Amino acid sequence: MVTDLHFILNDSEIQVSARPGLLVLDFLRESKRLTGTKEGCREGDCGACAVLIGELVGDEVHYKSITSCLMPVGELQGKHLVSIEGLNMAALSAVQQAIVDEGASQCGFCTPGIVVSLTGYLMEREGDIDIEGVKEALGGHLCRCTGYRSLKACHHHLNRDAGSASGVNELVDCGILPDYFSNIRRELQAIHLTSAPSLPSGTNVIVAGGTDIYVQQGDEIPDSNAVLLNRYPELRGIRDLETHLSIGALTTFEEFSNSPSVLKYIPEIREYMMEIASIQIRNRATLAGNLINASPVGDMTILLLALRAELLLKEGEIERTVLLSEFYDGYKELAKTPGEILTEIRIPALPSTSKINWEKVSKRKYLDIASVNSAAVIRTEGEQICDVTLTAGGVAPVPLILDATGSFLTGKNISAEVIRNAAAVAQDEIAPISDVRGSAEYKRLLLRQLIFAHFVRLYPEFISAEILYA
Ligand SMILES: Cc1cc2nc3c(=O)[nH]c(=O)nc-3n(C[C@H](O)[C@H](O)[C@H](O)COP(=O)(O)OP(=O)(O)OC[C@H]3O[C@@H](n4cnc5c(N)ncnc54)[C@H](O)[C@@H]3O)c2cc1C
Ligand code: FES
Ligand code: FES
Numbered sequence: 498m499v500t501d502l503h504f505i506l507n508d509s510e511i512q513v514s515a516r517p518g519l520l521v522l523d524f525l526r527e528s529k530r531l532t533g534t535k536e537g538c539r540e541g542d543c544g545a546c547a548v549l550i551g552e553l554v555g556d557e558v559h560y561k562s563i564t565s566c567l568m569p570v571g572e573l574q575g576k577h578l579v580s581i582e583g584l585n586m587a588a589l590s591a592v593q594q595a596i597v598d599e600g601a602s603q604c605g606f607c608t609p610g611i612v613v614s615l616t617g618y619l620m621e622r623e624g625d626i627d628i629e630g631v632k633e634a635l636g637g638h639l640c641r642c643t644g645y646r647s648l649k650a651c652h653h654h655l656n657r658d659a660g661s662a663s664g665v666n667e668l669v670d671c672g673i674l675p676d677y678f679s680n681i682r683r684e685l686q687a688i689h690l691t692s693a694p695s696l697p698s699g700t701n702v703i704v705a706g707g708t709d710i711y712v713q714q715g716d717e718i719p720d721s722n723a724v725l726l727n728r729y730p731e732l733r734g735i736r737d738l739e740t741h742l743s744i745g746a747l748t749t750f751e752e753f754s755n756s757p758s759v760l761k762y763i764p765e766i767r768e769y770m771m772e773i774a775s776i777q778i779r780n781r782a783t784l785a786g787n788l789i790n791a792s793p794v795g796d797m798t799i800l801l802l803a804l805r806a807e808l809l810l811k812e813g814e815i816e817r818t819v820l821l822s823e824f825y826d827g828y829k830e831l832a833k834t835p836g837e838i839l840t841e842i843r844i845p846a847l848p849s850t851s852k853i854n855w856e857k858v859s860k861r862k863y864l865d866i867a868s869v870n871s872a873a874v875i876r877t878e879g880e881q882i883c884d885v886t887l888t889a890g891g892v893a894p895v896p897l898i899l900d901a902t903g904s905f906l907t908g909k910n911i912s913a914e915v916i917r918n919a920a921a922v923a924q925d926e927i928a929p930i931s932d933v934r935g936s937a938e939y940k941r942l943l944l945r946q947l948i949f950a951h952f953v954r955l956y957p958e959f960i961s962a963e964i965l966y967a
Contacts, residue, residue, distance in 0.1 A: 498722060503688050504573040505551075507531075507583030508677040510684060517571025517725055518704070518718040520711070522546045524570045525580055533581035533609045537639070539566045540712050541778050542864070544638030547610035549617050551577030551681060558665070558682050561751075561780040562617035564637065567711040568781065569704060569718070572727045575690045577681050581609035584616055584675065591672045592616050595654035601647035607640040611648065614638060614777065619659050619673055626656040636863055637775025696731075697724050698813040700835045705747060706781035708774075709790045732840060735759065741807075744842040746785035750774070750797065753784060762847060769800075769855045775864050785839045788821065791829045794867040794890040794934075800855050801842065802896055803872035803888040809841040818843075828894035851876045851884070852955045856947040860934065867891055868934040869943040873951035880910040880959050887948065892927035892940050899926050902948070911959040913967070916952050920945040 499514045506529065515524060522539075525531045525548070537543035546565045550573075551558045558577065565580075584590055589597065592615045602608040618634035619626065631652040635645065659671050665681070668674045702723040704710055711718060726732055732747040737758035744753065750773060753759055754766040763769075773796045774782060787797040788808070798821075806821040810833055821842075824832050833839075847853075855872045859865040869891040876884040885906045887899040902923040909915045929940035952960050 500571055502570065502574050504575060505577045505681060505684055505688075507579060508675070510688070515570050516719050517569055518721060518723040519570045520715070520719065521548065521565035521568045521570050521573070521578065523719075525565060525578075531580050531582050534565060535606055535609060536566065537606075539715065541567045541637070541708055541774075542639070543607070544610045544614065544635075544775070544777060545607055547613045547617075547637070547777055548581075549577075549579035549583075549613055549620075551579065551685070553682070553685050556682070558685060560617055560620045562614040562634070562637075562777050563780050564777045566715075567707045567778075569707060569723070569725055571725045574728075575685060575688045577685060579613070581613055584612060586672075586675045588672075590616070590674070591658040592619070592651075592655065595651040595658070596648070598654055599647040599650045601643055601651060603642040607638060607643075611635065611638050611640070615651065615655070616673060619655065619662075619668060620665070626652055626660055628652045631655070633771070633776055636771075637777040694728075696729055696811060696838055696840070698836050698838075703789075703838065705783040705786040706749060708778050708782045709786055726838075737761075740846055742844040742846070744784060744844065746783065746839045746841060748784050748842075750779035750782050750784070750787075751776070753797075754779075762844075763800075763853050765854070769796075769857075772857050772859075772862065773797075784842055788824070788842070789831065789833075789839060791825060791831055791895070792866070792890075793828070793892075793894060793896055794870055795896060796855075796857060796867060796870055796890075798896045799870045799888050799890040800853075800872045801844070802898055803853070803855075803874045803886045804844045804847075805874075805886060807843045807845070808839055809843065810837040811840045812837045816840075822898050825895035847874065848876055850878075854951045854954050856950050858943050858947070866934075869929075869940050869947060871944065871947040871951070873948075873955070875951070875955060877911065877956070880912075882906050882909055882911060887923070887951070889923070889927060889944055889947075891934065892929040892944055894928075897926065899923050901926050911952060911956050913960060913964045916949060916960065916965060920948045923948060 500517045503512045525534045535545035537545035541564045547562050548565045549560045551560045592612050614634045659673050662668050662671045665678045702721050704723050705726045733745045735756045736743040754770045784797050787795045808819050853874050857867045857870040859867050872888045874886045885903045890896045902919050905922045906919050929937040931937045949965050953962050
């Protein structure tokens, strides 16, 4: 099965017929012979394949860096695909020059992807160019020979050359982008966006952001009748309603954590994101994909579980809701039919006095999945705990709500003894196994520490780490 696609590749508008599930990486390298985009891991881990995807949002084109080894070409209709070749100019771009000036490239294999991601950072940043922003942009990139110090030092050059530039035209003027970028908005507006057909039912393979399923089934999907959910815009968007936050199933981790409605409830959400995947993955990974993937350590799953989320599932004309807490029957077993599509996640409105915290411990701080993770939603009056939901991942076959621990804590005053006893109750609710992420005993210890961390972070006026460990 092939589909007709009309989009802009670098500086040229193109129309192609392609298998929708074909990877953008393979399209670029094999069909277009644009081999500046490198293939490293093919699993989203190394960043060698990074490209920019530009999309019209209202009247503006927004660009995101993504890993082309996990994105299907069928999503490119009406978009601007930018590979490293599309950033080249007669002279080096200011980003390329900064890398040269800092001696930040040796074999050069990782360099095209890094140039792409740094350019994407300059295009989408809000605020100053700083080392933290550069580190975040490079979070999804591995470099085996130069090292990261010289790459990070590029932020001085970028600040000097593009610090005051905002918007495409100013970035063109200061030598970050080639001239043709100034015309892209008009060209995208002229491309007809095919109206999305109604949501399919049936048991075809579903691809949302593709960051799990392409890692698992990357060889099979291009030749399958995979359904690309990104072609259904009704699955996008976050709405702040009186009773709940309505999160479209296609909402990505980045869209979720940048949403003012979400930030209002979870002010620390951006900090949490720094410990989840990389910007290139978070620009693609959806909340729904995290829930359906059903990993016992899904980072958003553990948070949404603590928020008592409800799911809206649809199959043909039939719709039903199910509580996330009742969605997992066993390891990777879901309370859903194979044909049901998750269309919306609903987070019930919380009292303004509720506090939220999320914790994760992994073998590596960045770009790694959790050994154990946990979230807490707690409401107190003074020192007294009125409501509490604690969740735990990596300590059972499914993501867990620690019901008995929550019941134990409810009505009690926050004190070192109460929290230590609560962590002891939690030990009877979990059944961790020893695996590559740590021994069962280690995971038990981690969960205890994370329960302590929730209270120390949320209620420093009542409890401190020193008191807990005294
Ligand atoms: C390098 C890398 C780092 C990662 N780091 C983390 C991390 O730190 N923390 C973490 O939790 N995860 C991590 N992941 C895993 C992954 O990014 C997440 O699980 C992500 O949420 C998956 O979402 P997706 O949209 O990409 O799902 P997809 O891969 O598109 O789909 C995943 C599964 O869900 C199904 N599906 C998706 N959407 C729907 C829907 N609406 N209805 C029905 N079925 C659906 C698909 O058929 C598939 O079975 C990482 C992945 C990579 C490649
Ligand atoms: S090839 Fe490594 S992230 Fe795509
Ligand atoms: S310069 Fe060789 S891998 Fe980065």
